[in-house]
Amino acid sequence: MRPPISPWIIFLASIITSNMILANFLGMCSYLSVSTEYKTANGLGMAVTMVLVLTSALNWLVYEYVIVPLGLVYLQYIIFIMVIAALVQILEMAMDRFLPEMHAKLGIFLPLITVNCAILGATLFQVIRHYDFLQSVLFGLGSGLGWWLAIDMLAAMREKLAKVKLPPGVSGPALAFIITGVVAMAFIGFSGIFVIQ
Amino acid sequence: MDFMIVAKTVGSLALVSGVLAVIISIADKVLNNYGQCKLDINQGQKQLTVEGGSSLLSTLAGQKIFIPSACGGKATCGLCKVQVLSGVGAGQVLPTEEPYLSEKERAENYRLSCQIKVKSDMQLLIPEELFNIREFICELVELEDMTYDIKRLRLKLPPGEEISFKAGQFVQLYSKPYGKVKEEVFRAYSISSKASEKDHLELLVRLVPDGLCTTWVHTALKVGDQVRVSGPYGEFYLRGDCEELIMVAGGSGLAPIRSLVYDVIEKGLPHKMRFFFGANTVKDLYYMEEFARIEKDYPQFTFIPCVATPEAEANWQGETGFVTVALENQVDSGQGKEAYLCGSPGMLSACIRILKSKGFTSDTIFFDEF
Amino acid sequence: MKENPRDALLRIDMEAGRLIKDGFLGTDPRPLSEIISQDLDTLAALEVSHVILGEAMRQLTRKGMAAMGEEVDTGDYLVKTEEYMGWLGCPFKDARRAAKRNTRVTDKATGQQMRWSDLSIHLIEEHAFFQGKGSPFRLEPEALAAFLRLPRPDRPAEA
Numbered sequence: 168m169r170p171p172i173s174p175w176i177i178f179l180a181s182i183i184t185s186n187m188i189l190a191n192f193l194g195m196c197s198y199l200s201v202s203t204e205y206k207t208a209n210g211l212g213m214a215v216t217m218v219l220v221l222t223s224a225l226n227w228l229v230y231e232y233v234i235v236p237l238g239l240v241y242l243q244y245i246i247f248i249m250v251i252a253a254l255v256q257i258l259e260m261a262m263d264r265f266l267p268e269m270h271a272k273l274g275i276f277l278p279l280i281t282v283n284c285a286i287l288g289a290t291l292f293q294v295i296r297h298y299d300f301l302q303s304v305l306f307g308l309g310s311g312l313g314w315w316l317a318i319d320m321l322a323a324m325r326e327k328l329a330k331v332k333l334p335p336g337v338s339g340p341a342l343a344f345i346i347t348g349v350v351a352m353a354f355i356g357f358s359g360i361f362v363i364q
Numbered sequence: 365m366d367f368m369i370v371a372k373t374v375g376s377l378a379l380v381s382g383v384l385a386v387i388i389s390i391a392d393k394v395l396n397n398y399g400q401c402k403l404d405i406n407q408g409q410k411q412l413t414v415e416g417g418s419s420l421l422s423t424l425a426g427q428k429i430f431i432p433s434a435c436g437g438k439a440t441c442g443l444c445k446v447q448v449l450s451g452v453g454a455g456q457v458l459p460t461e462e463p464y465l466s467e468k469e470r471a472e473n474y475r476l477s478c479q480i481k482v483k484s485d486m487q488l489l490i491p492e493e494l495f496n497i498r499e500f501i502c503e504l505v506e507l508e509d510m511t512y513d514i515k516r517l518r519l520k521l522p523p524g525e526e527i528s529f530k531a532g533q534f535v536q537l538y539s540k541p542y543g544k545v546k547e548e549v550f551r552a553y554s555i556s557s558k559a560s561e562k563d564h565l566e567l568l569v570r571l572v573p574d575g576l577c578t579t580w581v582h583t584a585l586k587v588g589d590q591v592r593v594s595g596p597y598g599e600f601y602l603r604g605d606c607e608e609l610i611m612v613a614g615g616s617g618l619a620p621i622r623s624l625v626y627d628v629i630e631k632g633l634p635h636k637m638r639f640f641f642g643a644n645t646v647k648d649l650y651y652m653e654e655f656a657r658i659e660k661d662y663p664q665f666t667f668i669p670c671v672a673t674p675e676a677e678a679n680w681q682g683e684t685g686f687v688t689v690a691l692e693n694q695v696d697s698g699q700g701k702e703a704y705l706c707g708s709p710g711m712l713s714a715c716i717r718i719l720k721s722k723g724f725t726s727d728t729i730f731f732d733e734f
Numbered sequence: 735m736k737e738n739p740r741d742a743l744l745r746i747d748m749e750a751g752r753l754i755k756d757g758f759l760g761t762d763p764r765p766l767s768e769i770i771s772q773d774l775d776t777l778a779a780l781e782v783s784h785v786i787l788g789e790a791m792r793q794l795t796r797k798g799m800a801a802m803g804e805e806v807d808t809g810d811y812l813v814k815t816e817e818y819m820g821w822l823g824c825p826f827k828d829a830r831r832a833a834k835r836n837t838r839v840t841d842k843a844t845g846q847q848m849r850w851s852d853l854s855i856h857l858i859e860e861h862a863f864f865q866g867k868g869s870p871f872r873l874e875p876e877a878l879a880a881f882l883r884l885p886r887p888d889r890p891a892e893a
Contacts, residue, residue, distance in 0.1 A: 246377075267483075329774055709835075710802075
């Protein structure tokens with residue numbers, strides 16, 4: 168059942184050819200609203216990556232040892248979301264307790280990440296493609312890094328473009344969409360190097 | 365059949381949410397409940413058990429150990445430094461603390477107590493003199509307008525209580541919620557009354573447009589109200605290792621200077637004193653008769669009020685121009701002198717520049733910027 | 735769009751009664767980043783950068799400071815500064831603070847007056863934050879640029 172692809176290929180592909188944002192257009196909401204400032208975007212990217220790795224791992228275990236054995240596959244969406252929400256809560260508490268500097272920087276983003284569809288998306292992709300544990304974890308890590316890369320690029324460009332005179336109505340969400348579309352097209356250039364979807 | 369599926373769905377969802385909820389509550393208890401933390405102060409001199417979760421500044425204040433703060437814990441005064449030997453996470457200084465801690469201080473584990481939270485047992489070093497700081501619930505017995513924007517407060521300490529302070533030090537005044545201000549705010553105000561008077565305190569509060577505490581004092585406070593203060597705090601007090609004291613103040617900065625002047629006189633100290641008081645207009649002058657009287661009774665004291673732009677109708681005969689002009693002209697050298705300054709940042713930096721050009725050094729210039 | 739969580743955190747201290755009595759946001763319901771980006775749009779249309787505006791304000795304030803509180807004639811303007819003791823921290827949590835100094839500037843040609851504080855210079859220069867609509871200390875970007883006669887042909891519009 169497990170696809171015969173090396174976990175490392177999955178890792179690289181999820182960053183480059185199957186980028187969560189640029190190829191799958193998942194996680195767009197926070198991507199668009201938090202990409203106006205580079206520093207903030209960077210922080211969110213870091214937080215999303217961290218959450219993605221942990222949820223991928225955890226949800227794989229939940230699927231393998233709870234959902235399938237108990238025959239709850241038809242409830243998997245709801246259960247995954249509940250697990251994600253709980254994990255993010257606990258992660259925030261743990262960060263505040265053990266990593267206060269990191270919590271000061273990233274803590275405010277964690278509640279926002281719970282509803283980021285890239286998180287649930289990654290979990291569902293790994294279920295559909297029957298990834299094993301290592302593949303899932305690396306897929307989660309790569310998806311996170313790819314999301315981080317995309318938001319960093321958009322934020323950097325938006326910050327530079329904020330100082331430039333633009334035609335009326337273009338700046339703001341319209342510009343973000345245009346940039347994202349152009350970057351997504353550029354990334355299509357990578358397609359074919361690795362194929363995981 | 366359908367009923368079974370529905371039951372299974374509801375049951376499993378309930379079970380899963382239940383399990384997750386339990387896990388979250390356990391995590392909350394374990395992680396968020398900092399629980400009781402032990403604070404070891406000065407290598408065992410004081411040992412306290414406190415509830416974790418709040419800033420070190422407010423936790424210690426709750427234990428009646430008052431660390432000085434002029435800004436109410438907002439990281440803009442840098443006065444609340446405390447040495448934290450252990451218990452505050454790998455010694456990484458927060459960005460909000462950075463401007464206030466020098467390399468040397470960081471090496472010695474100084475932190476801003478208003479910025480660090482009590483999360484585990486801690487070992488602290490707190491200067492002895494801070495243990496003398498106490499809290500007083502005073503009664504406001506007099507509230508007088510000294511100028512159009514400066515009020516004098518006279519506070520009576522609770523019966524039997526006394527405050528011992530060095531002239532020049534300040535207290536923290538705690539305002540109560542009023543209008544749009546929902547919480548208690550505290551700010552530093554220098555004591556303007558005589559150090560010999562231990563059962564009363566006088567403060568001079570100048571209304572700052574948009575200020576939280578000063579607006580409370582000027583609009584909400586009434587004679588007879590209870591006012592909480594803590595103190596005394598501060599490093600601004602008489603050293604006196606000289607023959608003459610050059611004192612400069614502007615606005616409500618007059619407060620600690622008044623206390624210093626009376627201190628020198630009451631203790632019979634030999635120092636000559638020259639007090640340069642800067643005001644924008646004649647309307648901003650106050651305590652004029654009092655200082656004129658002191659000048660008459662005590663030849664060692666000279667009062668030099670300077671008005672920057674006197675109103676024509678006031679017929680001002682004294683020094684005109686900013687106080688730095690008089691300072692430049694009338695102070696010849698720093699030899700055998702100490703300078704005590706209290707005023708706004710601009711006034712302070714201008715005066716310090718002039719004094720340093722006359723030969724005063726960082727060791728002979730003392731200033732209070734709050 | 736949703737309010738950025740970082741903005742939500744900054745908004746807490748910008749409300750009235752937290753750092754200053756009337757707060758920095760007035761009655762403005764918009765998220766913080768929207769307030770800033772819409773003001774930036776106005777500035778982009780005028781071809782003036784907030785950094786240049788802040789610089790011009792700072793130069794005028796410096797001239798007022800040099801005159802130590804007396805009203806000074808800078809040629810185009812009359813400038814008077816007034817100071818109070820103590821410091822105000824920047825609500826953007828960048829660990830910067832400003833003196834409590836207010837500058838009142840009168841345009842000699844039109845008689846128009848504008849007031850700003852040292853903190854508002856920092857907020858405009860570093861954060862492009864002109865304060866929320868309804869705040870008594872909000873400076874409208876177009877009005878400010880016109881008052882400061884920016885952009886000028888001899889000065890570049892960009893920082």
